[in-house]
Amino acid sequence: xATLTVERVSKSFGKVPxxxxxxxxxxxxxxxxxxxxxxxxxxxxxxxxxxxxxxxEGRIVISxxxxxxxxxxxxxxAMVFQNYALYPHMSVFENMSYGLRIRGVPxxxxxxRVAQAAExxxxxxxxxxxxxxxxxxxxxxxxxxxxxxREPKLxxxxxxxxxxxxxxxxxxxxxxxxxxxxxxxxxxFVTHDQVEAMTLGxxxxxxxxxxxxxxxxxxEIFARPxxxxxxxxxxxxxxxxxxATLTEGGLGARIADGPVVRFADGPRPGMAGRSLTLGVxxxxxxxxxxxxxxxxxxxxxxxxxxxxxxxxxxxxITLRLPGAPPGHGTIGIGIRPEHLHVFDGKTGLRLEAExxxxxxxxxxx
Amino acid sequence: xxxxxxxIAAPDPAASEARRARADWITHGIxxxxxxxxALPVWLVLVGSTHDAATIGRGEVPLLPGGHAxxxxxAVWTQGDTRRAQVAVSTMMFxxxxxxxxxxxxxxxxxxxxxxxxxxxxxxxxxxxxxxIFVTLMLPVEVRIxxxxxxxxxxGLVNTYTGLIVPLIASATATLLFRQFFLTIPDELVEAxxxxxxxxxxxxxxxxxxxSATNMAALFVILFVYxxxxxxxxxxxxxxxxxxxxxxxxxxxxxAEADTEWNRVMATTVLALLPPVAVVILMQRWFVKGLVExxx
Numbered sequence: 001x002a003t004l005t006v007e008r009v010s011k012s013f014g015k016v017p018x019x020x021x022x023x024x025x026x027x028x029x030x031x032x033x034x035x036x037x038x039x040x041x042x043x044x045x046x047x048x049x050x051x052x053x054x055x056x057e058g059r060i061v062i063s064x065x066x067x068x069x070x071x072x073x074x075x076x077x078a079m080v081f082q083n084y085a086l087y088p089h090m091s092v093f094e095n096m097s098y099g100l101r102i103r104g105v106p107x108x109x110x111x112x113r114v115a116q117a118a119e120x121x122x123x124x125x126x127x128x129x130x131x132x133x134x135x136x137x138x139x140x141x142x143x144x145x146x147x148x149x150r151e152p153k154l155x156x157x158x159x160x161x162x163x164x165x166x167x168x169x170x171x172x173x174x175x176x177x178x179x180x181x182x183x184x185x186x187x188x189f190v191t192h193d194q195v196e197a198m199t200l201g202x203x204x205x206x207x208x209x210x211x212x213x214x215x216x217x218x219x220e221i222f223a224r225p226x227x228x229x230x231x232x233x234x235x236x237x238x239x240x241x242x243x244a245t246l247t248e249g250g251l252g253a254r255i256a257d258g259p260v261v262r263f264a265d266g267p268r269p270g271m272a273g274r275s276l277t278l279g280v281x282x283x284x285x286x287x288x289x290x291x292x293x294x295x296x297x298x299x300x301x302x303x304x305x306x307x308x309x310x311x312x313x314x315x316x317i318t319l320r321l322p323g324a325p326p327g328h329g330t331i332g333i334g335i336r337p338e339h340l341h342v343f344d345g346k347t348g349l350r351l352e353a354e355x356x357x358x359x360x361x362x363x364x365x
Numbered sequence: 366x367x368x369x370x371x372x373i374a375a376p377d378p379a380a381s382e383a384r385r386a387r388a389d390w391i392t393h394g395i396x397x398x399x400x401x402x403x404a405l406p407v408w409l410v411l412v413g414s415t416h417d418a419a420t421i422g423r424g425e426v427p428l429l430p431g432g433h434a435x436x437x438x439x440a441v442w443t444q445g446d447t448r449r450a451q452v453a454v455s456t457m458m459f460x461x462x463x464x465x466x467x468x469x470x471x472x473x474x475x476x477x478x479x480x481x482x483x484x485x486x487x488x489x490x491x492x493x494x495x496x497x498i499f500v501t502l503m504l505p506v507e508v509r510i511x512x513x514x515x516x517x518x519x520x521g522l523v524n525t526y527t528g529l530i531v532p533l534i535a536s537a538t539a540t541l542l543f544r545q546f547f548l549t550i551p552d553e554l555v556e557a558x559x560x561x562x563x564x565x566x567x568x569x570x571x572x573x574x575x576x577s578a579t580n581m582a583a584l585f586v587i588l589f590v591y592x593x594x595x596x597x598x599x600x601x602x603x604x605x606x607x608x609x610x611x612x613x614x615x616x617x618x619x620x621a622e623a624d625t626e627w628n629r630v631m632a633t634t635v636l637a638l639l640p641p642v643a644v645v646i647l648m649q650r651w652f653v654k655g656l657v658e659x660x661x
Contacts, residue, residue, distance in 0.1 A: 052556050073562035085553035089575040098571070099561035146561075 002063040002153035002186050003028050004049070009058030011044055018044050020210045021058070029184040031177075033201030035191055037233070040207040043158060046190045050156050051075050062153055077154040078147035082162055084139045086131040086146075092118075093127040096145045110149075117148040120179070137168045144176070148183065155180070155187040161196060173199060194234050198222070206230045224341075228348035231279045231341055237306060237318045239279045243345065246274040250354065253278055253342065257313040259290045264337035266353030275345025280335050282306065282320035289334015293317055298325045307331075407638075414438070414632035421627040437632045446618045446629045454633050457611040462640060464529055464599070464610055465592030471534040472588050473581055480543030481569055485555065495544075502537040506598055514601055524605045533598060539584055546580050547573070582651045590641045611637045 006024040010017065018041045026032050034042040047053040049060055051072035059068045067075045078099075086095050093114055100110045118124045121141040131139055140160060147155055157176070161169045177200055180187050191197055197204050198218045206213045206221065206229075214226035225231035231239045244253040247260055250267035253276050254260045261278070268276075295309035307319040307326070319333065342351045409428075413421055416431035441454045482488075483495050506513070513532045522528030550573070558568045599610045609617075615637060618630045 050556075050560065052559065072556075072559045077560070079557070079560050081553045081557060083551065083553055085551065085557035087554070087557075087572055089572075098563075102562045102567065146557075150561075 004154060004186055004188070005059075005061040006045070006049065007059040007061065009045065009048055009055045009060065011041070011048060011053065011056050018210050019048075019055075022212055024205060024212065024215065026186055026188070029186055031180050031187045031189060031200060031202045032205060033189045033191060033197040033203075034205045034207060035194060035197035035201075035233075036207035038192060041210040042190045042192075042205075042207045045207070046156055046158055046188055049154070049188060050077060050079050075154075076152050077156060078150045078152040079156040079158065080140075080143045080147050080160045082159040084131070084143040084160075084163075086139060086142055088131055091128050091130060092123060092134070092142050092145075095131065095142055096149050099146065099150050113149045113151070114145070117145040120148070121145050136164050137172060140164060140172055144179070148179075153186065155185050157187065157189040157191075159191055160189075161191070162193070169196075176200065194236065198234070206233060208233075224350065225279070226350050228277055228279065228343050231343070235281055237282045237320065239281050239341070240317050241343075242278045242280065242315060244276045244278045245345075246270050246272055246276055248272045255291075256315075258311070261335050261337055261340065263340065263342070263353065268342055268351045269354055270351075276351070277343040277345050277348065278335070279341030279343060281339065282318045284336050284339035285317075285319050285321075286334045286336050287321070287326070287331065289332050291333045291335075292330045293319070293333050294330050295326075300325050410631045410634050414628055414635050416628055418626050418628050433628070437628050438636070441629050441632045441636070445614070445633070446626050448620070448624055448626065452606040452609055452614055454611065454614070454636055456606070457609055457614040457633075458636060458640070460608055461593055461610040461612065461637075463526060464595065465589050465640070467526070467530045468533050468592035468595075469585055469588040471530065472536040472539050473584055475534060476536045476539035477543050477574075477577060477581070480540045480547055481573060483540070484544045484547035485565070498537050498540050501535070502541070506533060510597065510601065517602060523602055524608055526608060528602050529599060529608060529610075533592070533595065536588070539588065542584065543577065543580065546577065550576065578651075582648050586645055586648045589644045593641050 004024075004026040006022055009019060009022045011019040022045055024032070034045060036042045044053060048055045051067070051070060051074075055068065059066055061067065062075060062077070087098065090098065096114050096117065097110045100113065105113075114127070115124070118127060121144060123138070123141055123145060126134065126138060126142075131142065134142065140163075143160065160176070161172055164172060173196055176189075189196075189200055191200075201218055203215060203217050204221055205215050206226075208229045214221055214230045216224075216226075221230060221234055225234065225239075228241060232241070242258075243256045244261075245256075246252075246268060247254055249272070250263075250270060252260045252262040255278065291311055293307070293309040293311060295307045297308040299306040299308075303322070305321045305323065305325045307321060309317055309319070309331075311317060317333070343349060344351055409426065412427055412430050414437055415434040416427055417433045417437075420427060420431065443453050443455065445452045445454055445457075479494075479498065483491060483498070517523065517528045517532060520528075522531075554572065555568070558572055563571060594612060595610070596612050596616075599613050600616075603609050603613060611633065615630060615633055618633065619625050
């Protein structure tokens with residue numbers, strides 16, 4: 001059981017910077033999911049924690065001990081790889097016990113731990129098999145078993161589910177979550193899949209171009225995204241962004257070529273005419289509003305309908321409506337002000353209402 | 366699909382059947398011709414070794430086995446020929462076996478270790494080392510034979526196993542082969558081993574060596590045959606019967622037409638054929654097994 005602290009970790013490959021000073025503090029037993037598009041540096045961060053890469057600057061602290069200069073084996077962590085990285089010539093038992101054998105754990109103890117982990121993962125009947133005789137899901141379990149038997153301070157998962165088919169992925173996702181709860185081991189989980197991130201993480205780190213755009217619980221990230229990147233990344237279909245300007249007194253926003261929307265939660269700071277980006281999730285539009293939308297694609301999904309269309313300004317809008325598709329022709333839509341997200345038009349950062357009616361925004365790490 | 370057109374256009378199934386049968390006959394004919402071309406000399410040697418010296422001496426080329434096999438083979442095994450070299454084939458076989466095995470094992474051992482260094486570690490001058498090894502591919506034994514002979518003779522290694530084997534033991538080909546194979550081992554496997562706490566030596570012993578078993582088996586076959594067939598270098602470096610190899614021995618048995626015991630030469634040749642054939646057959650089973658079982 002351990003805590004993990006990442007302090008101002010930055011990394012450059014030659015002259016190319018990939019991480020710009022990441023700070024992260026993980027509580028004992030917490031499951032942190034690092035999520036972001038490819039190339040955002042999430043795997044690099046994980047590999048730095050693992051000790052497979054050296055940070056250019058910054059420190060990694062596990063349970064109060066600085067491990068920045070230690071080899072991976074000396075950090076007492078276990079990692080599950082995307083392609084499982086099982087030793088092809090070893091049986092399941094040998095694969096799981098290899099780390100323990102190297103550490104000189106006595107044989108009866110190895111047998112006990114492997115049996116226990118195999119029981120937990122439903123691998124008891126497969127211990128004599130070779131990896132190639134296993135299905136993808138079973139290999140994934142062996143890779144997790146290899147991590148579990150080590151009883152490490154920290155689990156690291158590097159996109160462990162992306163090689164599985166969709167159905168198995170959902171099942172393994174639940175299994176990982178259950179297992180992590182049960183073992184209570186502090187974990188870092190890297191993924192590019194927002195559903196995995198939302199369902200698995202106690203907290204998420206949304207990474208964008210080598211920076212942590214936001215660190216918060218899944219629901220907070222969904223409800224109060226820190227900037228337009230996070231807002232667009234989390235949620236499916238993605239949030240709509242409308243350019244707008246601030247009205248007099250900061251009480252509302254004028255949508256480009258369109259009507260004024262009054263803020264429901266209070267005024268935003270700034271001069272009238274300040275450039276804004278309004279964020280509206282597809283499910284947060286109301287039918288029968290002042291914006292005329294010409295649909296060009298309607299996707300009926302049964303319980304709901306996704307409508308893609310354009311406003312007269314050429315702005316693309318995606319809409320999620322409950323129930324059956326609406327009729328043909330232009331539909332009038334409106335924005336429900338209580339679900340409006342307001343971002344600065346230039347920096348993309350979230351703008352909160354001025355009088356602190358809601359709790360102050362958490363500082364993004 | 367252009368190639369599908371003739372099949373569809375074929376008017377008569379019987380005609381195309383006949384054409385296919387004719388094509389089968391032609392291919393089989395060519396195959397049989399090839400087999401005869403390759404097998405006939407070997408058969409002649411095998412048959413020749415079972416006749417007495419007089420039969421072949423008369424200029425006959427028998428196609429069917431004679432009745433002197435046992436005595437001829439026993440004679441060459443213990444005494445070789447009676448006219449020239451007079452070295453027992455058993456001695457020459459032993460020398461050849463020692464040379465071929467040590468060259469093979471030495472080549473595999475040295476090249477797998479150097480390939481491991483070049484493929485998995487980054488150290489100053491790594492690419493220089495790699496290119497240095499690569500360039501020696503262009504310098505076979507024949508090219509450097511005089512300087513090599515000079516060195517070996519200055520070291521007083523003429524007529525020794527050491528002198529016979531050591532100059533042939535480095536192998537750029539095998540090193541490159543292993544390096545290419547090592548590059549296909551996924552990085553994540555290396556990293557998983559690191560996380561498990563395996564150091565470089567441990568990783569080499571526990572992961573790299575077992576995974577290389579098939580490559581080693583394949584190389585063993587190729588290199589053993591290479592070592593067994595060495596001619597030029599042993600010819601230079603061996604002058605005494607103690608270290609004479611069988612390939613040299615066969616050549617020394619052959620002299621002027623009337624002065625050569627052809628039946629014995631042929632018996633020796635047959636014996637010389639056996640070890641490489643045995644190695645190929647034996648290792649082939651390993652090789653195939655490894656191919657089927659290994660997966661990266």
